[in-house]
Amino acid sequence: MRLRVRIVMVLALATPGVLVSQVQRPTAARDTTLRDSVKWSATDSVMERLLQKPGYTLTRYEGGIVTFNATAKAFEIAAAAANRAVVEREGQRVVTDSGGSIIYNDRTRSVAVTGRSFQIVPGAGQPPIAGVGTATYNLQERSGRLTNATIATPDEKGQRWFIQSDIAKTVLGDSARNIGQRFYGLGGTLTSCEDSIPDYYFRLREVKRTEKTLVARPAVLYIRDIPVMWLPFVFQDIRPGRRSGILPPRFGASDIVRNNPGYRRHVENLGYYWAISDYVDFTGWVNWRSSAGADSVDPGWYELNGEWKYSWLTRFVNGRLATSYMSERDGDTRYAISWGHNQKLGRNRNFNSNVNYTSSTQLQRRNTFNPYAAVATIASSFALTDKIGPASISFGGSQKQFPGRDQIERTLPTFSISTGSLSVGDWLVWTPNFRFDENASLRIDQPGTFSTRFVGDANGQLVRVDTVRRDRHARTISFDSPLRIFGLDFSNGVTIRDQLNQFPEEKVVYPNADSSRKELRVFQSTFRTDVDWNPSFSLPPFFQNRFKLAPSVSLQNVDPGPFWVRTELSGGEFVHQEKRLTYGVSATPTLYGIWPGFGPFSRFRHSINPGFSYSYARKKEVSREYLAALGKHREGYLGALAQSAVSMSLSQNIEAKVRIPGDSAANAQGGQKLTVLSTQFTSLGYDFERARATGRRLAGLTSENFGTSLKSDLLPGFDFSMNYSLFQGSLLSDTAEFKPFLTSISSRIQLTQRENPFTVLARLFGGAVPDRSPSPQAGQDRSAEESAMARQFASQPVAGQAARGSSQFVVPPAKGWEASFTFSSSRSRPPRGDRIIDYDPKIKCEPFRLVNPFAYDSCLASPSLADTFPVTTEGGPAVRMPRQTSLGSDLRFELTQKWAATWNTSYDFEQHQFASQIVSLQRDLHDWRAIFAFTRSPNGNFAFNFFIALKPQPDLKFDYSRATVRGR
Numbered sequence: 001m002r003l004r005v006r007i008v009m010v011l012a013l014a015t016p017g018v019l020v021s022q023v024q025r026p027t028a029a030r031d032t033t034l035r036d037s038v039k040w041s042a043t044d045s046v047m048e049r050l051l052q053k054p055g056y057t058l059t060r061y062e063g064g065i066v067t068f069n070a071t072a073k074a075f076e077i078a079a080a081a082a083n084r085a086v087v088e089r090e091g092q093r094v095v096t097d098s099g100g101s102i103i104y105n106d107r108t109r110s111v112a113v114t115g116r117s118f119q120i121v122p123g124a125g126q127p128p129i130a131g132v133g134t135a136t137y138n139l140q141e142r143s144g145r146l147t148n149a150t151i152a153t154p155d156e157k158g159q160r161w162f163i164q165s166d167i168a169k170t171v172l173g174d175s176a177r178n179i180g181q182r183f184y185g186l187g188g189t190l191t192s193c194e195d196s197i198p199d200y201y202f203r204l205r206e207v208k209r210t211e212k213t214l215v216a217r218p219a220v221l222y223i224r225d226i227p228v229m230w231l232p233f234v235f236q237d238i239r240p241g242r243r244s245g246i247l248p249p250r251f252g253a254s255d256i257v258r259n260n261p262g263y264r265r266h267v268e269n270l271g272y273y274w275a276i277s278d279y280v281d282f283t284g285w286v287n288w289r290s291s292a293g294a295d296s297v298d299p300g301w302y303e304l305n306g307e308w309k310y311s312w313l314t315r316f317v318n319g320r321l322a323t324s325y326m327s328e329r330d331g332d333t334r335y336a337i338s339w340g341h342n343q344k345l346g347r348n349r350n351f352n353s354n355v356n357y358t359s360s361t362q363l364q365r366r367n368t369f370n371p372y373a374a375v376a377t378i379a380s381s382f383a384l385t386d387k388i389g390p391a392s393i394s395f396g397g398s399q400k401q402f403p404g405r406d407q408i409e410r411t412l413p414t415f416s417i418s419t420g421s422l423s424v425g426d427w428l429v430w431t432p433n434f435r436f437d438e439n440a441s442l443r444i445d446q447p448g449t450f451s452t453r454f455v456g457d458a459n460g461q462l463v464r465v466d467t468v469r470r471d472r473h474a475r476t477i478s479f480d481s482p483l484r485i486f487g488l489d490f491s492n493g494v495t496i497r498d499q500l501n502q503f504p505e506e507k508v509v510y511p512n513a514d515s516s517r518k519e520l521r522v523f524q525s526t527f528r529t530d531v532d533w534n535p536s537f538s539l540p541p542f543f544q545n546r547f548k549l550a551p552s553v554s555l556q557n558v559d560p561g562p563f564w565v566r567t568e569l570s571g572g573e574f575v576h577q578e579k580r581l582t583y584g585v586s587a588t589p590t591l592y593g594i595w596p597g598f599g600p601f602s603r604f605r606h607s608i609n610p611g612f613s614y615s616y617a618r619k620k621e622v623s624r625e626y627l628a629a630l631g632k633h634r635e636g637y638l639g640a641l642a643q644s645a646v647s648m649s650l651s652q653n654i655e656a657k658v659r660i661p662g663d664s665a666a667n668a669q670g671g672q673k674l675t676v677l678s679t680q681f682t683s684l685g686y687d688f689e690r691a692r693a694t695g696r697r698l699a700g701l702t703s704e705n706f707g708t709s710l711k712s713d714l715l716p717g718f719d720f721s722m723n724y725s726l727f728q729g730s731l732l733s734d735t736a737e738f739k740p741f742l743t744s745i746s747s748r749i750q751l752t753q754r755e756n757p758f759t760v761l762a763r764l765f766g767g768a769v770p771d772r773s774p775s776p777q778a779g780q781d782r783s784a785e786e787s788a789m790a791r792q793f794a795s796q797p798v799a800g801q802a803a804r805g806s807s808q809f810v811v812p813p814a815k816g817w818e819a820s821f822t823f824s825s826s827r828s829r830p831p832r833g834d835r836i837i838d839y840d841p842k843i844k845c846e847p848f849r850l851v852n853p854f855a856y857d858s859c860l861a862s863p864s865l866a867d868t869f870p871v872t873t874e875g876g877p878a879v880r881m882p883r884q885t886s887l888g889s890d891l892r893f894e895l896t897q898k899w900a901a902t903w904n905t906s907y908d909f910e911q912h913q914f915a916s917q918i919v920s921l922q923r924d925l926h927d928w929r930a931i932f933a934f935t936r937s938p939n940g941n942f943a944f945n946f947f948i949a950l951k952p953q954p955d956l957k958f959d960y961s962r963a964t965v966r967g968r
Contacts (some may be wrong), residue, residue: 061087073106089139093121109140122172142172159952164188183209192952193927212239242275265290283307291329299329307800316344322800334360338797353382356798365403378798390419406443429484437476444470449506470503489538497530507875513627515635523568528872530562551585558620559639567873570629580620586613601656611649631873636734642689649683678711698738717750725829744826753816817893825885831878885909898924
């Protein structure tokens, strides 16, 4: 009775059904167009009951014509003209297309398949195997033999690889006996190209695929039908996730066979990756540069690297710890460490660190071929944040090292407490905050009076000359306690600053602030402590709709300096000055006018935002002791005069409303706004009492600097600024001379194929351009991308895999062209007096030029004007810094549909040379990417790279690399 039920079930399933098929391209042997899932014909009530019968193994089949041999217990299922033939048993499925047939033998559990294309699914979750011709498959043994088979398999990175074999055998395996799925092939190809005619492939003699690996031997790489490379074997770990293994080394063909005697071999990434657990892994590798033909410029070196990564998501912990050790053949060494850690310690408590340190910034700078790494600062920081009730607490620190320089800028610790608004009621709101910072500048290399120390013996004979180490320590404590009482703001804060300069300084001092007692003294170290308190009270504003008037009352210092101060000139004793009430009022009205438009503009809006403020304070005296403590003298001093001062600022915008195409109405609604011109000016102050006391009108100006900036949407990405120094000398002295001096100019413009002045004007006047928006949005997006990229390279770690520099990091644009230009020029006003230090890097660094070019190059990296540190008192020598003028450009454009080029460079007008160069050409080869790149770093190193890499497996590449150190 059991046999009869089974035969009835099989006969019921043999009813022909309709199956939607997809026509396969004849040339695409690996194009698995047969669907993985089969849509069976609708079943009746009898069929449903048979399918739900327990204790039976189901074999389902369906086709156009079914022939049953009762004696041999065999079925031949032939596909109809537009249908498929399908056999399925225990999750295994065999499908053939129209014109083919499947012969199923129930005794042997075997299937014989013929047809133009067929598909075998070995089991649930297993990739299907497609073939053309004939195949035999045993459903019981879970193995089969087929011709012209194609199987798609992913690698560890998720990339799909297609294996095509002339004769193949597949074995599903047995989990009970720990036998995994296997695929064997004799002859065939391997490729990742999904086209019917692949652009490239590996011709294989034998291939084997398991659940873990893909192995083939030997392999000949064909690009189109041209053989280009022979490999003895191909091995690929196809398991997903992290796996231990050997790292792919990076070297060029010339590193194996030198093309000229002067070439220096350079090999990187010789190492091993160890996946310790699901939470921890470790990587170790070696970089090496040959010492053949070594000299003092390029002695050759080796570098040992290690990196430990950890990630424990359930404990909210992840990070990396990396270290490297470099040793040059001449004996110089460098070690570097990087530690990045992120941890959530509680609901509101977090700890983050990004620590980078190198023992030699000179070696760090001169042995890199990455232009960005040669000039990027080595930055470290850590922070612990928490929130307790309404208070937010932060504790942290930071440090900066500079390439090629010994100076270190350190901020440790920094501590702050801030709260939100604490209100007793609507009439009283308190917002207190506290902050403590301690800064240190170690091994200062800015110019100064004393840079060397002569050491002699008992007889006065010179023994040695030591370099004077100069350090500066500073700390700041601030407590701000603003109050809002009945809607009125009361600002009340205390600030304490302390500074210690641990190096000798030569200064001009005036005892008792008497200019006739001028003396020249040398201090072994200098210090200064400031304590300041400046309360202010803001009255309620009035006329807010028109003038926005806001009166205020404040208690200010007579001199711009702090209230209490102690220095080396006061003998370490605190001296103080007086305070005086200052009354003020400010107004910030907005004036605008609407003007009729013309051409593409429906109308114009001109808005002017002037700012006015007036302050008055009575005359007060400043003691001689206070002036002497700051290194000032009484003669010509103007700080104690009464104040009757005004301050003015101005900004204006001219906006245009773009006319809607096809709408001639003057007052048409809608349309986009366009900023025709936007200008901003820095504020200017004028004191009538000061002008009256000096008898000179221009002496009443109280602003030392004046600047302006311009912007316009008609020039996409355009930004221009200019700054002047107005006076020669201190404004607190009547000897200050009004003499405007240009100190800086900066300009930037960004243009693209879609956003440039010509396309903007074409849009405005109805030209045929792709985008009708006159607003240069693309340029703004590019600026944000470049800023993000600059921050990324500036924060690169000094050790670990992320520190590896690549000269092909500039990505060409996908379409069109892009260009950005940046011009900057800065200079300091020539100081007056007979104590002036001219800081000329060429003169200072001349002793190194012929001895050690690297030391000469590092010495030329002079500090910028922004690197100058604050002095404790007046009277020191003036430093005249060299002028700096440079032009930077970034060009990206398409040469053809497949070729793209980039050129990034900067030119130093003072040195009359290019500081850095990055030139690259990129060719898209469908499955391959070819890049030609040339780089010149600011340290003088050159590098030329050419390589072709496979997109799904970049480690498979052909490259030529030539690295040259300082013109060698």
